Amino acid sequence: MSNRLRAFAPCPRGMEPFLSDELTAAGAIEIAMRPGGVAFTGDWPVLMRVSLTSRIATRVLVALGGGALPHGRRRGEEGAALYRLARTIAWSKWISPDARLRVDLTVTRAACTDAVPFLTLRVKDAICDALRAQCGRRPSVDKHDPTFRVVVFLDERGATFYWDTSGAPLTQRGFKSAKTLAPLKENLAAGILQVIGWTPTLPLIDPMCGSGTFLLEAAMRAYAIPPGLFRAFAFEQWHGLDRQAWAQLRNTLRIETARHIATLRANRTEPRLFAADADPRQIAAAQHNWQRLEAAVETPLPIEWEVAAAEALEPPSEVPPGYWVSNPPYGVRLAETEALAAWYPLLGNALKRRWAGWTAHFLTADPRFAKRIGLRPAAKWHLDNGQLRCVLLRYPIVAGSLKEGARCPVA
Template sequence: MHFLALAARGTLDAVAAECRALSLKILRVDGDGVHLDLSWRELAKALVHLRVAQRLLLELGSGPGDDGETLYLSARRIDWGEWLDARSTFAVYATGDTVPPGKRENGRPFAGLTDLRFVGLRVKDAIADDLTRRLGRRPDVDRRDPQVTVVVRGHQGRWTFYLDASDPPLFQRGTRVSPGPAPLKETLAAACVDLSRWDPRQPLLDPMCGSGTLVLEAASKALGIAPGCTRTFAVERWPQHDKTMTRWCGEERADAVARARKALTAPTLRIRASDVDPWSVQATQRNVQEAGLGDVIQVEQADATRLGPQLQGTLLLTNPPYGERLGGSGVTELYQQLGQSWRGKGLESVHVLSAHEQFVESFGWTPLHGQRLTNGAIEVELLSFAPPA
């Protein structure tokens, strides 16, 4: 079966690398993500182990759609009865390119599809009509807690229909109890850890840790703790597959938990997290405990502009306030102080995830590399620096 491991902007290489590391069969890699050929058993493995991919979607088919009618006909070509039964609840989400109005090759005008909510409604109608004809009953739409989530993605007037096997999205690991005011998505934090090229033998520090997402992802990856080992996935609720997939996902989870327990018996990592804000320190401590990483990650209250001397060989990975969510005043002054105070401390490298256009200028170090990413709706960049002499 054809699945798409969705990659957020800037994370495609990391998603492809994690698919290869799990020995998943890659069909192709394109702008959206990594296309995979997976059995149901392999799907369970991918769901439990993928760290950077956003979602895993099962591709059902695709077709043209330059107005409501042609889109509806394309959606009707799918055998929805294979995936939903008369008692299923479902929801439809549409994303991607809309279609402006225009003329077909035969000169006939078409209205275009300029509103993604309308796209979702037309596909919902096609699914409901198909199931009513096959099963004699219209299934219920439930946007809050659907059993089956249908995703429709548009690209240049073609629409591809998927079922979301992961729902809720894979960034929801199920272990964060205290989110903090500006948390990173776990999938983005995992991508940052990969991009920083942190070697688990070297010390790692996040001196502006917020709720601790970066250090939690780093520790889990280094210890091989599967990100999906404590949560369930939509495919386990699909009417046609619930029992088999619940068993297989359950086996993957149990195996992952056993391996995590073993890894936690003798952790050798040197990971520290700190924040100036006591509430953030508490949030990180709670999240670290919940993830079972209390013996692995040291958490303390500290000002990032006054770091202690014990930083020789440390990789510093952090996400300072952008000013957008945490209040704008004084962030450039903070960046300047960070740039001055982190010199001469013996740091091996510094990686800063920032959305602030004046970060580099204020920080005063020349980046070796920058990778553009997105944090929800915010465009961010992971900037990598070698400390100046």
């Protein structure tokens, strides 16, 4: 492989094995899982394919250089050492003086002498001074709308400088616009579908669908729609990009998606997807996002919608048992949390009464959920949803009795 680049793709904790599989499929080599991401090696065709096709990665960061960094003993010494290290990188290869620059620095090393803002400023100065020396001009600094973002990781071993080739996080698929109060990250939803073993041959329902994230991710997977096909990336503004190869890759993936959709329709094997929510505003938001996905792929994608509380839902007729998957609401105020705790057993009883044969999955940050739903989990996985520590629970549903009660108290 020529022109190899070292890169790192962060992802939600617990999703590293699935991201590793995606990187392998994209042609990456020297893959190494780390907590919260996967390091890999690849040339530009590999990096472009990862950006377009990864459902799990949050970003693609290309390593530009780095090295050991001694601890300073006086204020300013670490900043000076970091400046000198940054100046060893050939910045003009990557960034143009016309770029709008942003630098972000993460420190994990203990007893750091200098403050993070000061260290960040020293890296920015090094980049600007290097470009002024090499090109006669320096880039502008723009924290809000940069075209070139440098990410620096500073730990006990030293500093590593990365170029964020993604720009906006890869979780921003490029078509979803309507949001809800408790959004689920798209890459976490995609990873959960893999964790639970969902395949497009299994019917799938999200009974508390919110903005529709689980079902959108399921549809993109079932119809082989690359999640990055409808968005822009920071590396598209790089002066060294092979634009012909980039355009050809995007076009090839579009053609492959169209062929896959046509094959599913010809064989009558399209996925059976169902969305429900007690709040019609949530359904409207999910429908809006679904229509934007349909517009992006230029074809209708079948799904069934229902405005109903989760505990009042009936299984769809003439559909074999499949999977429930949902991120139930969690209360913020005390009255809401108490009402939810009372509602959990009603949901569990409704599942036992009506959904025997199905398998339900819930991602929750509420430790009382598993204790009060009245079902025995067959499996559990500990995952992070942003800053929330969550657990994903699997419940194979067997027949039981129903206790009538209230609707879900939190929309």
